Amino acid sequence: MVECAALEQRVNLKEDLLVSSTVVHFNRVCVGSHEAPLKVCPQGFSCCTLEMEEKLSQQSHSEIKAPVSRLSTTLQSTFTQRHSHFDKFFRELLKNAELSLHNMFVRTYGMMYVQNAELFKNFFEALTKYYVSGSAAVNLDSMLSDFWADLLERMFRLVNVQYEFDDTYMECVSQHTEQLQPFGDLPRKLRIQLTRSFIAARTFVRGLALMSEVVNKVSTVSASPSCVRAAMKMLYCPYCSGQVALKPCQNYCLNVMRGCLANQADLDTEWNNFLDAMLGLAERLEGPFNFESVMDPIDVKISEAIMNMQENSMQVSQKVFQGCGQPKPSMAFRSKRSVKETGFTGRFRPYSPDARPTTAAGTSLDRLANDVKKKLKHAKKFWSTLPETVCTGERIAPGDDCWNGTAKSRYESVVIGNGLANQVSNPDVDVDITKPDIVIRSQIAVLKEMTRWLKAAHSGNDISIDNDEDSSGGGEESGSGCDSASCNTDVDIYFSTPPNSVQPKVNQVHSSSSSAGVASQGSVALCGLALTLLAAHLR
DSSP states (O other), rough: OOOOOOOOOOEEEEHHHSOOOOOOOOOOOOOOOOOOOOOSSOOSSOOOOOOHHHHHHHHHHHHHHHHHHHHHHHHHHHHHHHHHHHHHHHHHOOOOOOOOHHOOOOOOOOTHHTTHHHHHHHHHHHHHHHHHHGGGOOOOHHHHHHHHHHHHHHHHHHTTTEEEOOHHHHHHHHHHHHHTTTTTHHHHHHHHHHHHHHHHHHHHHHHHHHHHHHHHHTTTOOHHHHHHHHHHHHHHHHHTTOTTTTTTBHHHHHHHHHHHHHHHTHHHHHHHHHHHHHHHHHHHHHHHTTHHHTTTHHHHHHHHHHHOOOOOOOOHHHHHHHHHOOOOTTTOOOOHHHHHHHHHOOOOOOOOGGGGGOGGGGHHHHHHHHHHHHHHHHTTTTTHHHHHHHHGGGGGOTSSSOOOOOSBBOOOOOOOOSSSSSGGGOSSOOOOSSSOOOOHHHHHHHHHHHHHHHHHHHTTTHHHHHHTSSSSHHHHHOOOOOOGGGGGGTTHHHHHHHTTOOOOOOOOOTTTHHHHHHHHHHHHHEEEEEHHHHHOOOO
């Protein structure tokens, strides 16, 4: 009989294995063949009984899961935080843009804007709803068309207060909005930029949320009985043989962990494809689909559209009269004197980047994107490298003075590859390669589908809703379908406004052209009257 004096003490497994705090009592005297044979550890003289082996086997389940759980929790926490940062940033950008427009319009137009502020409030509410819920809640194309049509109707009535218009006439006006282009080309450009940036932003945020969900679900997958058995043999059989300080050989540990994490390793291909798509979309968010660069000056862009309508009101009105018919004169129209008395010359200030408010949520999109790209790159090959991550440091013994599964000696078996298919030749873990884990297979499918959405968003298209529809229809609905070179067709992609683009025209005073100056002033006065009467004619 072999004395186990070294095991007389209570062995704290947390200290020896750096994982658990379970305390196991070992017998003072090792038992021999008169005891029932052990099920896992080598037969012969042992410091363990069947009961102790069973308890250690149960402990092995926790031991094998603990390091993987810690790594998964860290990964999950990292991208849960990034999701929160991006989502908060995008939401605050929307709020800041709405507040900036409100403040600017109040300063410039006062009550004329306040009494019609619901048009712009509804506009931002719809944008927020689209960001949160996508096309399932808001058809962005239709919403933008309705916004410009509503704005056109209000302004058309105002610049033509001398006429009466019924609903049928205004419907005719709305039907010709695109042909008339009363607001210039800005509605088209803004639609393209809003669509691309919103699809990119909400898809990217959705991808960050999905990462945490996938990691969480995969971490719930339990170790198989054969994995627990192999872990017990690797971690605790040295104790039973009286070699408390002996740690497993590195290659032995790798084969055990690759067998235990075979299903998780199969996530790697789609996981890496997903991360590549996320990195690609992050580049878009920093460049042509920059949400911040679109939302920040949106108040100025809308003001430019309004001024374009003001300056071209006569031409627009004449085209409408030709196409929809001559309207009836308004009985309520007042004298020309009242036009002069109510003249309004307020104009919007040109866009100055230096004058814009500081970034939302105390950061900027570029800063957020740079940070998350580093994390995304670091997360690549996470699942396939888990065995190497676990089988390192104090958990294993370097060289040949290590536990090989049967004794203190060199581990001779070849290290097998990652993934379920390679486990057919695993010498240490019995893995049924015909029965892949259902949870992990479902997450592989989820990652694959999300990658499709990310790639579509990279081109400015949203396929996350109504996937069964023709993809060409989705591209048309998004208003983009743009890839690389074709994205350069809109040179003012960040909507930077030249300093002189919104400057009021200056009448050239000549001694022989005083009548022309009076006519120009009359035109400004008419626009002023239109805006002044906004509240009186519209809801």
